[in-house]
Amino acid sequence: MENRTVDTRERILDAGERLFMAHGYEGTSMRQITSEACVNLAAVNYHFGSKESLMQEVFRRRLDWLNEERMRVLDVLEAEANGEPVKPSAIVDAFFGTLLRMAGDENRGGMTFLRLLGRTLTEPSEFIRAFLAHEYKTVMDRYKEALFKALPEVPKAEIVWRFHFMLGATSYAIAGTDALRLVTDWQIEDEDSTDRLDRLVPRLMSFLLGGLRAQLPQFSDAAVDSK
Template sequence: MKPTATRERILDAAERLFAERGYDGASLRAITGQARVNLAAVNYHFRSKRALMRAVFARRLEPLNQKRLALLETCMAARANGPPDLERLVEALVAPAFRMGEQSTGEAAALRKFMGWVLVDPGVQIERVLAEQFHEVALHFVAAFRRALPDLPPEELFWRIHFSIGAMASVLTGAPFLKIASGGRLDTSDVDGVVQRLVAYISGGLRAPLASGRRRRRGPPGGSGAS
């Protein structure tokens, strides 16, 4: 077997098991068993479990984030002399994650599950890799959202972007509540429909007026204020 084929099999197995069990729950023994290789092959190609995880992330997230940045550049160029279109910004952020692997239904589902895990796993190891992979994307998108929503305080914008990522992660992981609540009647495999609804939902949340309590609060914590 060619070294590149062995490497890809290890990456495929690691990706599936990380998504199913999390970083800590996916042992190297389980990964080598599913990839049908020995531990020496993992050590040869990746040196360690942490390095393997980084390679899994790089394989998926680098092309994904390149696509996001390309869409963002197009969006910003379309409104070079004014605020960018908010819906197009949101679509540039969320759509690429749903359109990965569209040529294969099984692969697309697996990739979306992987992306959902990436966004919700709280492990320290995951956070470090995400910081590396998403740093540039985060800086560019935050700057773009600030231009689109100039009246929104920075603190509020960060919270709303955080909530938006949470909504995207929920859908990517399979939206179990939606399936249960609808009795399975809704077609969650309609990627274009899902993206359209998610873009509208997130855009509405980003545009929403500040909560009345946030508008009233001006003094330091613990100080007297309106009752």
């Protein structure tokens, strides 16, 4: 009994992941999903209850592992540091590198899930917001604290903003890997697509670190940045 069920559930999750990535939540119909998964229309409601619950399960399947892994890696880094601050580059790699390396692991959703995640963060449907907030809260707080410790001379508000900017650059780097081409018609010359992912990680990492450690902004107005 177990076998059929798992296959059906997984096929639905895979189809949902791919279609939500390509057309968004609202732009994807149950009939598209069940058709692509080769299951009956009623199967989604039977196994997941509703379209919204399916969407949540699509995320949970990947995010649970991702955020556990992020916690685990940061645990290791902090243990190695023996109470000293962890290097910013190591923190950034633990958070964003772990995410990006999912793209190469087809068993963990690969590029498809990363692009879904990237686009979802800019179009948070009301119901998915609470879910993502809950799913992300703990790991975000841990990394925020680690960055505060790693960069004691940078105001906390600035670090929070820069984490925010880093998330944006990363989401685009993924979600837009071929979307941006359609906007700009740019060719990333001389690179086949296998090369591209391998090189994306160091490229993005350089950019993120450059931004994180950039000169602090000068506010034209009077008020100095509050500690």
